[in-house]
Structures are given as structure tokens and as C-alpha cells.
Amino acid sequence: MTSPPAAPISTHVLDTVRGEPAAGVGVRLEAARDGRWSVLAEGRTGADGRLRDWVPGHAWHAGAYRLVFAVAPYLGPDAFFPEVVVTFQVRDPAQHLHLPLLLSRFGYTTYRGS
Numbered sequence: 001m002t003s004p005p006a007a008p009i010s011t012h013v014l015d016t017v018r019g020e021p022a023a024g025v026g027v028r029l030e031a032a033r034d035g036r037w038s039v040l041a042e043g044r045t046g047a048d049g050r051l052r053d054w055v056p057g058h059a060w061h062a063g064a065y066r067l068v069f070a071v072a073p074y075l076g077p078d079a080f081f082p083e084v085v086v087t088f089q090v091r092d093p094a095q096h097l098h099l100p101l102l103l104s105r106f107g108y109t110t111y112r113g114s
Helices: none
Strands: 009-015 026-033 036-044 050-052 063-070 083-090 097-104 107-110
Touching: 009 026, 063 097, 083 097, 083 107
Parallel strands: 009 097
Antiparallel strands: 009 050, 026 036, 026 063, 063 083, 097 107
């Protein structure tokens, strides 16, 4: 029995202070539906800081989404940013979308990768 196809979205969290992947960071994907955010999938980054093949393909359509990164458990109790929210638009749901997060204690950067 084969598993259903996953949506073409992945993420990667890198700790720019340590210069290594951020393992164990909780990530939640939410979709905007009827003016409200609903959770589509949740997961944790692996030892390589990556999270892929975690979103059911049947839930992936054109529209507004957001990734919510729970970084406080990774950074510690005095984290300046306890979570990072990245909101984005999917125009072509067949195209792969990679959204990395470069993380430090007092800042973060994200971009559309490939």
C-alpha cells in the first residue's frame, strides 16, 4: 500500500549563531479558509533541520497560508521571538515551494528557496 502524495512544500531551519541545522523545531502549516486560519499539518524539523513530505497533498490548493515556527523551545525560555510566523501566497499548487528560516536569538530571515 502506498501513502498518498504529499504537498510540494518544504522548510529548513538553520541556526545562524551555531552555524548548524536547528533540529526539533515545531512547525505548523495553516491555511486561510473562509476568513479563518485552520491547521493543515504539524511537524518537527529533523536532525538536518529539514521538514518535508509532511503536508497531505489533498489539502494543498492555491491561496493564503502561513508557517508558524515554535522557536522558543529551541532557543530557550528567554527567546526574544517565541514564534516566527511566515505568511505567503500559493499561486501554482503544482510548483514546489521551499521556505527556509535562518534563525538567531534576536532575529530571523526567510526567503523563497528552490
